Amino acid sequence: MSHVWPIGGGKGGSGKSFLTCSLGMILAKEGYQTLLVDLDLGAANLHTITGVPHPPMSLSDFIRKKCERLSEAIIETPTSNLFLISGAMNTLDIANLAHEQKLKIIRHIAKLPFDYILLDLGAGTSFNTIDFFMTSPSGIFVTTPEPTAIENIYRLIRSVYFRKIRQTLDGQAFRNLAREAEERNRHATVTNPDLLLQVIRELDPEKGIILEKELRVFEFKLMVNQHRKQDNPNIGKVICRIIEKHLNLKMHFLGNVGFDDRVHNAVCKTTPFIDLYPYTQTALDLRECCRQLLSARDRPRESARLVWNESS
């Protein structure tokens, strides 16, 4: 079974597509069969960054049943071992996928025979992004060092956390829980996940145990992109600590990726940065993040299985 890494971030422009392409290229050059899937539905541009300006097939061909199997929508990139399912010809209706369509895509992605599959997700906290993010226990969050981007990352991770709670409890149970939490603490609202978990443990200890176990499966990753010399080098670790403290989720900081003006040149030339400028600090940073990712993958806690809950 493939190992799936969704890559998301709270803000557009933080570098999700750039990092998806760069990590994918490094893995492919190491000899791993690697697939990139553009799930930034409605704003897909991964094909351009990977050097495939006019993809002949895309995800929408599968969604619109023009091809029966998702594997038929896979196209080659100029890099050997690196393949792409493009979102290039996705239209607006594709941007608002029905729940069943999402389930279908996730199921089919999981069956594709690759070593690694990287999912390039859209910005924000839409259900699409959150649901695709939750397909794996080891999703990668991308942020820049700016406070606004960090705020968005926290919001996205919190949304993932709530979605998990909602999946575990049925609608009425969730409403009872929110009411109880609010009664206990006038200032607490459903935006206080720690209190929610505490209330679940008290009201329904069995559900509480299940939920804690499910939340423990996650070990999210964080990358800080566009890091400049004047930025705090430890900002990523600080963010991870805050999230671990407030959301009780395990976070693994993969590293900083330096800002480099030449990324712009690479995008304009539709040539991957790592090919054009392989010996720059940013390229070194990308390789180090990939090394961290692979070593985390070898740890027993991070299994390749998907954690999508079909009954949700």
Ligand SMILES: Nc1ncnc2c1ncn2[C@@H]1O[C@H](COP(=O)(O)OP(=O)(O)O)[C@@H](O)[C@H]1O
């Ligand atoms: N490390 C970096 N240094 C300099 N520019 C970057 C870096 N990462 C991304 N960019 C630039 O930021 C812009 C947004 O990147 P992109 O990957 O498209 O973001 P997202 O997919 O999150 O919307 C692009 O113009 C890209 O060239």
Ligand SMILES: [Mg+2]
């Ligand atoms: Mg993008």
